[in-house]
Amino acid sequence: MTLLFSTWGSRLRLWFGLPTSPGRRNPPVVAERPLAASARGARTTTTVARAARSTREEVDVERLQRGIAELYDQSSGVWEDIWGDHMHHGFYDSNAVVSLSDHRSAQIRMIEEALRFASLPAEDQLKTPRTIVDVGCGIGGSSRYLARKYGAQCQGITLSPVQVQMAQALAAEQGLADKVSFQVADALNQPFSDGQFDLVWSMESGEHMPDKMKFVIGSSGSAGARTTILTWCHRDRTPSEESLSSEEKELLNKISDAFYLLDLCSSADYVDLLRSLSLEDIKAADWSEYVAPFWPAVIKTALTWKGLTSLLRSGWKTIKGALVMPLMIEGYKKDLIKFSIITCRKPEIAQQDGKQ
Template identity: 75%
Template sequence: MNTLFRTTESPFLQYLNQPSTSDRRRRISSLPVRIGLGRSTRTGLAKTTTRMMASSSSAATETVGREVLKKGIADFYDESSGIWEDIWGDHMHHGFYNPDVQASISDHRSAQIRMIEESLSFAGVPDSLKKPKSIVDVGCGIGGSSRYLARKYGAQCQGITLSPVQAQRAQALAAAQGLADKVSFQVADALQQPFPDGQFDLVWSMESGEHMPDKKKFVSELARVAAPGATIIMVTWCHRDLSPSEDSLKPEEEKLLNKICDAYYLPAWCSAADYVKLLQSLSLQDIKAADWSQYVAPFWPAVIRSALTWKGLTSLLRSGWKTMKGALAMPLMIEGYQKDLIKFAIITCRKPK
C-alpha cells in the first residue's frame, strides 16, 4: 500500500489558510455622523464598517449553508437508513475485499467487518495490554462500528450522528444485543462534539469525513477529544492527489464530483494529502495514509445489484426522493473510482502524550 504524503500545499489548503473574504462587499462612501470627525477618520470608519459588514454577511451565508447541509444529511439518513439495514445489515460503510477474488453475495457483510479489522491493524491499535477503554464513533450511523468495537475491546463507546432516526435505532440495537451499558448514541455535530477535551483512547471516523464542510475544524475536533497517546482513525472518500504541476482538478472531474455531492449531501472534496497536511499542522504523530480503492472496488457494483433485487426495488419505491436520488447516483461513484478520481483513503495518527 502506498503512503500518500505530499508536502506541496494544494488549493484546498491554500483556501483554508486565507482570511475570510466576500465578493458581495458593499461600498460605503460616507457615514452619517453628528460629531465633528475629520475626513480621514470618516474614511477609516467607512472602511472598517465595510470589512465588518462583508465579514458578517459572509459568515451569515456560510452558517446558513452549513445548516442547510446538516439538515440535508440528517434527512437523507433518516430516510435511507432503514432500507440499508434491511438489505445490508448494521454496518453502513464499504467492505474490504481481496482484489484477486470475486466477492460472493454472502461475503459482503463479512467484508464490512474486515474493513474495521484492517483499519485497526493499519493504525496499530493493540488487542491486549493497551487496548482502548473509551471510544468515540464520529458519524456512527446505526452504531455498527460502535457495538463491534465495544465488544472487541470491552470498551465504553459513544456514537454521534446528525440523524435522530439513526441515533434511536442504534440505541435500540444496543439494548437488544445486551450492550446498553457499553454504548450510547446521541444527535450531535462532529464539528462541535459534546465531549470534553482528551476523553477518548480511540477516535473513530468511518466514512463521515466526506460530509464535513470544514475539514480543518473536523480534524481539530477529532484531535481535541482524543486523550494523550490516543489513536485517531479516519476512513473517508477523497479525490485524487494533485500532481505538482496542477492547481486544481480538471473541469470534467469537478463536474462529476458535483453531481455526486448533490446526490449524497457532500461539501467540497479534498485529497488524502490535504488531510495529512492538516494533521501535521496540529503536531499529531505517526501520521500514515493509504489508498484502499482497490480493496473496495466490488462494493458499489454490489450495492447496485442489491438495489435491483425485488426487495431492493420495492424498498426504494417506498422511500422518499432523497433515497431515490442517491440510488441513481451510484453509477457515478463507480465511474469516479474507474477514472482514478475518487480515492477510498485511510488516514491514521496518534496524539502526543
C-alpha cells in the same frame, strides 16, 4: 448494468413528476459572493462584509447538516434491512468475485484491517482502547463491534435522529446497552470534554465535514489517543497541478450534490493538515482497490424487487443517491475518487519529571 440503471432512473423521475433530464445543481458549497452596496456605500465596509459572509456560511452549513440528517433518516432503514448494521464499504481481496453473502463479512474485515493499520491489535493490552468516540456513527455498527471487541465504552454521534433510535435499539437487542450510547450531535462541535477518549473512530463521515480542521481537532482525544479516519477523497494532485480538471470537478459536483459532500479533499491534504497540528505517527493509504466490488454490489441490490420497493418507500433523497451510484463507479474507475485511511496519534503530555 449502467444502461438498465439509467432507464430505471428515468422512470423514477417520471413517476415523481420530475424532468427526465434534470439540470445539474451545484453542491451545497460555501460561496463568497460580493455584497450588494447600498446607495450610501455603507454596506461595503469590511466589518459588514465579514459578518454577512459569516452568516451565509452558517446558513449553508445548517442547510448541509439538515440535508445530511434527512438523507440518513430516510435511507438507514433501507440499508439495515438489506445490508445489516454496518453502513460502510467492505474490504475485499483484489479483483475478487463475491456474492451478496460475502459483503457483510467484508464490512467486518474493513474494521479489522483499519485497526491493524492503526496499530491497535487486540492482543496488546497497552494499546487496547477503553473509551471510544464513533464520529458519524450511522446506526452504530462500528460502536457495537469495537465495544464488544475491546470491552470498551463507546459513544456515537450522528446528525440523524432516526439513526440514534435504530442504534440504541440494536444495542439493547445485542446486550450492549451498558457499553454503548448514541446521541444527535455535530461532529464539528462535539458535546464531550477534552481528552475524554483514547480512540477517535470515523468510518466514512469525514467526506461530509465542511471544515476538515475542526473535524480533526474537535475529537476530544486524550494524550496519546489514536485517531482513525476512513473516508472518501479525491485523487492527490500532482506537483504541477493547481486544481483538478473541469471534467473531474463536474463529476465530483454531481456526486457531492446527491450525497451532501462538502470540501472533498485528497489524502495528501489530510496528511498536511495533521502535520500542521503536530500530530504524530501519521500514516495514510489508498484502499480503493480493496473496496472495488462494493458499489456494483449496492447497485445490484437496488435493482432487486426488495431494493426497488424499499427505495420507493424511503423518499426522494435516498432515490437521488441511488441514481448517482453509477457515477461513484465511474469515479473509482477513473482514479478520481479514492477510499483512504488516515491515522495519527495525539502527542503524550510530558510529566513533571520530564519523562513521556
